[in-house]
Amino acid sequence: MTPVPADSVPLPADFAQFVTLEEAQAAVRAALPGPGTEWVAPEEAFGRRLAAPLQAKVAHPSATESALDGIAARAADTQAASAQAPVTLRIVGESRAGQPFAGEVGPGECVRIYTGAPLPPGADAICPVEQLEFRGEGEVSLLTPARTTDVRHLGDDFAPGDELLAAGTRLTPARVALAVAGGHAQLPVLRRWRVALLSTGDELKAPGSPLAPGEVYDSNRYGLRGLLLDCGAEVLDLGRAPDDVAELAARLDAVGGADLLLTSGGVSMGRYDFMRDLLLERGEVTFWKIRLRPGGPTLLGRWNGLSVLGLPGNPVSSLVVFELLVRPALTGEGLRTARLRAGAPFGHAGQKTAFWRGELRGGEVVPYPKQSSGVLRSLSDAQVLVRVDPAQLVAAGDEVEVLWLG
């Protein structure tokens, strides 16, 4: 039988307590190993981060071409064209995307042309088909002048050697398309982080199973899993562990090949907060407790060389701490913040930096009515977290910094 531990554990001397949010962010970033590079095909690249800058290998467009379906002509020939006095040109050929016109466009001449087709030598302007009247074989009347602005020039978008994307850029769909347009068939991306996930607590139950009073569904693991996937990480799901020191130690021992272990629960001040005990007594602790609300009891440490971030069990706390510490470390990006006007006062949390759940009302942000860390609906309903620093006073009408929730 596991002995019941004392309420307070003896604290080793060499770790930080009550660190600031910024210190905690830096420590979590430092707890990850160096990133590695791998090459992926464009179809595998969505959501990944570039490991190196990407230069264009080709020009886009690859030729000077038409932006419209119509005719290509010499602008000077068509200046006088109008609906009342159309200008008639002789059609000497056709230019299609992939099948350019071989000859040259002379005075009084034009070629039929389609969007993306190369502009033939001699021509410098386009008149769209809506402004044309075809006169039997070989002749066309223009109801407006042909425009040079409907020509897309060689390399307008980018030229060979231009930097298209910086190292570290997250590959959105538009950026994957840009990389392909720039001539890349393989992209250097950062290796995916492999993050293990473990929920702790005797009271945790699988989704949908019968629930006795005091029991709770293991919702944190599903929220955290989604956040990890959203950050492009690979999830090693370790399920649930009971409140039992020996069992917990065995589960930690068995984690293989992860860059980071995220746990939820068991890090606060209770007798059965065994994640805290294990790391304090038998592992290493970098910090325990952040001057932060929610998420104060968060613990960062190591277990046999494995970095472990112990998130608090309270449902809001675990997900908020992820947003503040884990997302920036995994993505290498700063917090997604903005400034908004407060539509009502926000309190501070003493010496702690508070992140209150906020709802948008007519362009202003107001506090969600229930701010307890157990009210998971606050996080689901809110659009932003409102940062209030220690002793900061926020009155209605003041600007506040907010963090967008995904």
Ligand SMILES: Nc1nc2c(c(=O)[nH]1)N[C@H]1C(S)=C(S)[C@@H](COP(=O)(O)OP(=O)(O)OC[C@H]3O[C@@H](n4cnc5c(N)ncnc54)[C@H](O)[C@@H]3O)O[C@H]1N2
């Ligand atoms: N005397 C003190 N008590 C507490 C303090 C404190 O400073 N002094 N800090 C409070 C704060 S703040 C938080 S946050 C919690 C964190 O506690 P633990 O990390 O030890 O979490 P548990 O006690 O295991 O659980 C707390 C709460 O969350 C529920 N829970 C746990 N895991 C899950 C899960 N996977 N899915 C859904 N819900 C979960 C659990 O049932 C509890 O209700 O400590 C305060 N106490």
Ligand code: MOO
């Ligand atoms: O920090 Mo606890 O996370 O406030 O409930």
